[in-house]
Amino acid sequence: MLRLRLLTWDVKDTLLRLRQPVGHSYAAEARAHGVRVQPEALSRSFREAYGAQRRRFPNYGQGRGLSSRQWWVDVVKQTFRLSGVQEESVLMVMAEKLYDDYCSAHNWEALPGASETLSQCCRRGFRMGVVSNFDNRLENILCQCNLRHHFDFVLTSEAAGCAKPDGRIFEQALRLGGVLPQQAAHVGDDYSRDYRAARAVGMHSFLLRAAGQGEEPEVPPEHILPTLSHLLALIEKGEDQHC
Incomplete structure (x- = not known):
């Protein structure tokens, strides 16, 4: 890549x-x-x-x-x-x-490894953005859960006017990030709305899929994240192999 x-x-x-x-x-x-x-x-x-x-x-x-x-x-x-x-x-x-x-940390919590992984990605110099089928409460929820500062932008389906797997929401994110599709990767837990939809517009993508959650036959093992903390190692491996 x-x-x-x-x-x-x-x-x-x-x-x-x-x-x-x-x-x-x-x-x-x-x-x-x-x-x-x-x-x-x-x-x-x-x-x-x-x-x-x-x-x-x-x-x-x-x-x-x-x-x-x-x-x-x-x-x-x-x-x-x-x-x-x-x-x-x-x-x-x-x-x-x-x-x-539901607009606060009263009902939401970060997944294990989320904050640490985002911090590591920021230190590596990645630009970061959110692409989520969420309503306009998301900015506040991310602030309350102490994750908002990691992101250059937060793009919700409500703000975008379209929802994943519609490719237009990813195209908006690419414009906000100022990069070509092949210079971007999306991380998510849904095969259709995250993994496949991002790849359909030319992005790379990684599927968060814990052990025992079932397997998608079209997803190569090097695109599967057993946990968020595996992300940087997979990115580095892919860059080394120029895949």
Whole structure:
């Protein structure tokens, strides 16, 4: 590979993860309002509500008259409705509170090795950017989790107007980074949205895939990251081999 100049990063389940399942956070918020709902039921309802909202209003309702805040408030309210909570005034209060709670380190934590790997990449002189199917809360979440300072830019699907695996979001990132596709590599945990989508626009890419997570037959072993801390060694090996 050419000498890499830019590394772009997925965020959810690559650099940050939820501290606990969604259902547990939602159940705790419900208890604070005197409402008892099982976390497992809320997790199932969330998956259903989120999936339906994403199909109806892709990418947080971009171009459909919705703000991402309204998009998420509707998901939260529908999650509780599907779990049997119907009182509208309580639904609204809980939805607004949960939207704000998911904007902070209260519900997010860095994956093991994330901060150290990002620091090492910065010291090596890489430009760094985020390419994430996230809404506009991401800047604040990264600040709260003490990761924002590593990045030259944070590009969310909400800001870009398109979501991975759409190649246009990667093309925007390349323009922000000021590099050619072959001078950039993307790091993420999703085969289609991260690994394959970045390669489709001419970038290099690495797939974060822990042992036992299953294997993608089209991904060479030298593109697989068992952990984030393997990244620099793989980059150096690739540059040495001029692959």
